[in-house]
Amino acid sequence: MQESFKRIFIGTTFFTATLVVAVVGYGLFGWTLLDSIYMVVITIFGVGYGEVNPLRTPSEKIFTIFVIIAGTSSAVYTVGGFIQMIAEGEINKALDSHKKNKDIENLKQHIIICGFGRMGQILAHQMQEARQPFVILDRDSIRISQAEALGYLAQIGNATDEEMLQAIGIEKAKILATVLPDDAANVFITLTARGLNPKLKILARGEFPTTEKKLRLAGADEVVLPATISALRMASLITRPTAIDFLETKEERRQLNELLSHVDVQIDELAVPVGSPFVSKTIRELEVRGKGGFIAIALRKQDGTIVRNLDHNTLLEKGDTVIVMGHQGDIPQFARANELKSKLRYRGSQVG
Structure with a gap:
């Protein structure tokens, strides 16, 4: 396609130059501007109306021969570029279509x-x-x-x-x-x-x-x-924002799903409100108080920051939310016994 554009450009440039040189040349022979232009047009396009003025000298005849050859050649060359561009386009379409069909034929287990x-x-x-x-x-x-x-x-x-x-x-x-x-x-x-x-x-x-x-x-x-x-997703973002943020992390979600596929577990958010006995206690102490019923897997601070790689010696502060994973029933029972608010429950079979 680039070659055809190049050919059209060269042909058009040469054709334009021929027109200009021809008009100037006939002007030097003493012809008027209109007569020169008219002579160039009927000569190049082969209309055949005859000369505007008689061609008396050999130089006028030789110059006219040059105009005919240069003008016709450049016109044909330019038109050839257009034809080449069209042909290449059709050929490329046919080749692309053939390649696509072959690629489809070669597909398997797709x-x-x-x-x-x-x-x-x-x-x-x-x-x-x-x-x-x-x-x-x-x-x-x-x-x-x-x-x-x-x-x-x-x-x-x-x-x-x-x-x-x-x-x-x-x-x-x-x-x-x-x-x-x-x-x-x-x-x-x-x-x-x-x-x-x-x-x-x-x-x-x-x-x-x-x-x-x-x-x-x-x-x-x-x-x-x-x-x-979509509706369930929006509802989850409204009612369970912490767990959704946590579960959206691909690698952690994959690891979590591997665990949940083997046991019937749930994920809960345990809020640590003002006056909770776990304020200023470590995450490890929270797990020990749970007697093995759950493990902490993430922590959301009051400012919204989520800590995923937990240090179990981290001290809990008021307003923190601990994301824990444990057996069904254990976490709500622990929350009630220790006056913690359980916000979220995901069962293992529900996590995709």
Whole structure:
């Protein structure tokens, strides 16, 4: 493409220079400006109206031959640049399309993302970060262009069409995520995908809770309800801010989930109010008083600072909040016995 632009630039420059030199040359032969311009135009473009003034001397004839050759050549050269640019564009499109089709054909154990809206974009970004092979299917050409601009493998088409799902390798895929905002379309896609690949794991989006049953009957393994999750998340931020902040740390959350997957535990916030017997006591003393029923895993100071790497010899101050993990029932009982306020309860099965 750069070569064609260069060719157009050179051709246009030479053609312009030819016009200027030709007009000046005929002016030197004693022609008027209008006659010179008219002569140049009919000579270069081959109109064939004849000379404006007779060409009497050999120099006038030779100069006119030069104008014809230079003007025609530069015009043809410039037009050739435009044709080359168009041809290269079409060829590049064909090559890109062929390469994309080959890349899709070579996919296996990949993830199919149906829909490149807000959820699809976030999902694709996460899959790219996790280096998971995936392909996007959407019928909106603008969204497909956006996906390809980000370097994603994407195909335009209707995800409810069996042929389109087969074209992106559904038989070899391991997961299909249908995240369209249309529940009916997600149900139909799920049903179609399940018929094409019984072993495929299907994750489906549902806008309404009543759709979950339909999606599962259609063959979805997991159903995600964004509205419900968002509402619960907002409620958690309002009612349980300390634990949410703590759990949002990826590494600590991963380690915590490993522990919670093996035992039935809960996470509570224990506030240390004014007048609490634990003011000026260490975290270790708090754990000892709990008789092994829980362990402290984080501390939130009164100013909002969260201390995650605890020193168990740290002294508690009024207004502190201790995040503890222990067996279900032990922590609330301890809080009641020691006049501590228990703010939060997460059971192990609920932490994602």
